[in-house]
Amino acid sequence: MDSFxxxxxxxxxxxxxxxxxxxxxxxxxSTTPCWKRVKKLEEAGFIKAKVVLLDAEKLGxxxxxxxxxxxxxxxxxxxxxxxxxxxxxxxxxxxxxxxxEWDYMLRLVVHDMAAYDRxxxxxxSSTEGLSTITSSFSMEQLKYTTALPLPRD
Numbered sequence: 277m278d279s280f281x282x283x284x285x286x287x288x289x290x291x292x293x294x295x296x297x298x299x300x301x302x303x304x305x306s307t308t309p310c311w312k313r314v315k316k317l318e319e320a321g322f323i324k325a326k327v328v329l330l331d332a333e334k335l336g337x338x339x340x341x342x343x344x345x346x347x348x349x350x351x352x353x354x355x356x357x358x359x360x361x362x363x364x365x366x367x368x369x370x371x372x373x374x375x376x377e378w379d380y381m382l383r384l385v386v387h388d389m390a391a392y393d394r395x396x397x398x399x400x401s402s403t404e405g406l407s408t409i410t411s412s413f414s415m416e417q418l419k420y421t422t423a424l425p426l427p428r429d
Contacts, residue, residue, distance in 0.1 A: 277322070280305060282426045284313055285322060289423045292326040329422065337385045340414035341392050344378040349405035361402050367395050 283303045287294060294302075300310035317323050332338065347358070355373075362371050362382065370383040386392045392411070400406065 281313055281317060281322075282428075284310065285317065286423070286426055288314070288323065288326075332385050336387050339386050339388055339392065340417065341382075341384040341386060342412045342414070343382040343384060344374075344410050344412075345380040345382070345406055346377075346408040347379045347405050348407045350379075354405055358403055358405075362399075365395060365398070367391070 280303055284299065287299060287302055296307055296311055296314075299314075300307045303310060305313070314323070332340075347354070349355075358380075359371070362368055362380075365384075367384045367386050368382050369385050370381075372381045373379065374381050384392065384395060386395060392413075396409070396411075400409070
């Protein structure tokens with residue numbers, strides 16, 4: 277990956293709908309070489325998907341919740357069942373297995389506290405072996421980005 281590729285990725289991760297002509301001009305390439313680079317980046321897996329980002333507030337999903345979990349079980353069968361269960365919840369935006377004090381962390385987006393309570397009840401009734409669950413509620417989002425920091429030359 278060279279500086280052209282990094283520049284292309286930087287621009288596309290901020291606006292994947294950028295017309296090829298504009299992208300090529302921005303990175304100082306003609307359209308065909310720029311298009312070929314984009315295709316190679318897609319084929320190599322650097323570009324995973326092109327999506328539209330929605331405004332959660334406007335959709336009535338104004339409550340972000342960070343859920344930390346401890347479990348009594350650490351075997352692979354339990355983890356597989358737990359992961360499949362959690363991935364079925366549309367409220368779960370991110371799901372991590374952690375090192376440190378907590379075993380798992382989730383980031384949810386829900387309408388309100390009642391919606392979170394419904395999620396919580398579904399989670400605990402569908403999963404055995406959870407020993408501790410704690411939740412933190414975001415009061416204000418100070419930064420949010422989907423743009424990854426790209427390595428420099």
